Amino acid sequence: MSSVPEDPSAFVAPSREQLPAASAMAVGPPARLLALSDGIYAIAMTLLVLDLSLPEGLDPAEFRRELHAMIPQFLAYGLSFTLLVGFWQDQRRIHLLVRQADEGFIRLTALGLGAVALVPFPTSMLSDYTDEPVAVALYSAVIAAIDLIHLAQFTLLCRRPRLRTRAVPRRLLWGFSAELGSTILVFGTAAVIALFDPAAAMYSWLALVPLKIAVGRASRGRPLRPANGD
Numbered sequence: 001m002s003s004v005p006e007d008p009s010a011f012v013a014p015s016r017e018q019l020p021a022a023s024a025m026a027v028g029p030p031a032r033l034l035a036l037s038d039g040i041y042a043i044a045m046t047l048l049v050l051d052l053s054l055p056e057g058l059d060p061a062e063f064r065r066e067l068h069a070m071i072p073q074f075l076a077y078g079l080s081f082t083l084l085v086g087f088w089q090d091q092r093r094i095h096l097l098v099r100q101a102d103e104g105f106i107r108l109t110a111l112g113l114g115a116v117a118l119v120p121f122p123t124s125m126l127s128d129y130t131d132e133p134v135a136v137a138l139y140s141a142v143i144a145a146i147d148l149i150h151l152a153q154f155t156l157l158c159r160r161p162r163l164r165t166r167a168v169p170r171r172l173l174w175g176f177s178a179e180l181g182s183t184i185l186v187f188g189t190a191a192v193i194a195l196f197d198p199a200a201a202m203y204s205w206l207a208l209v210p211l212k213i214a215v216g217r218a219s220r221g222r223p224l225r226p227a228n229g230d
Contacts, residue, residue, distance in 0.1 A: 030098040033109055037095070040113045041088045047120040048077050048084075051127060076127035079205075080119055083143060087116060090150050090180065097157050099165040105156055112149035118142055136194035136201050144187035151180040175215065182211040 051073055054066050091112070098105070122139040129135040154176060158168055186208045194201035 030095050030101045030105075033101055033106065034092070034095045037091050037109065037113060038088075040117055041084060041091070044116050044119050045081060045084050048080050048123055050120075051124050052077060072130055073127040076123050080123040084116065084119060087146050087150070090147070090176075093176070094150060094153050094157065097154075097164050097166070097168065100163050102160070102163060105153060105163065108149055108153045108156065112146060112153070115142055115146045115149065119146075130202070131198055133195050133198050136198040137191045140187045140191035140194055140201060140205075144184050144191060147180045147183040147187075151177060151184065154180070175218075178215045178218070179212065182215055183208060186211065 052070065054063070054070070058066060101109075119142060122135070122142050125132075125135040126139045157164055158173060161167075186205060190201040190204045193204055
């Protein structure tokens with residue numbers, strides 16, 4: 001006897017209204033997403049060093065001259081590597097809160113990883129064209145965009161408790177958001193300043209250091225209480 005149902009309606013796909021919104025569907029644990037993130041960060045960090053090379057066959061005088069000329073490249077490499085390490089740490093802190101990833105979280109993660117993979121390109125531009133407004137503006141914009149996406153991921157987790165492993169304390173909610181926001185503010189502002197004065201824009205990056213210190217001290221002084229809704 002055939003096991004195929006005789007009712008043709010059994011083969012009719014559910015209507016669009018009957019399906020849950022894609023962004024609200026839990027896809028699964030974030031282990032593979034975290035592995036993908038680690039891999040892309042490792043590749044981006046490795047690609048940064050490819051611009052650091054010297055021509056062969058240099059005499060001592062030429063060697064010293066070429067090495068001195070590479071100082072902007074070493075500085076750009078050091079800055080980008082440091083920032084990528086910080087972004088990687090932020091990404092892992094976010095993923096530690098994830099119990100189930102949904103389509104919205106996956107899309108934001110993919111968008112952020114796309115920006116991370118782009119970092120070696122504006123880093124190379126910055127090291128070669130530090131006096132070009134577009135080079136400094138693009139670098140600043142990419143850095144600001146990465147933490148903006150991280151902030152969007154964190155906000156999504158805070159608003160969807162079913163995706164989280166635990167409640168988010170107010171100290172973490174405020175402190176982590178402010179920490180991400182400080183990078184967005186400094187580098188987002190620098191992207192605009194760079195269009196008029198690239199040197200001033202690069203000096204403005206230094207404001208991130210005292211700002212991060214101030215945010216860290218302020219967040220440590222806040223009480224550990226769950227956010228509303230948890």
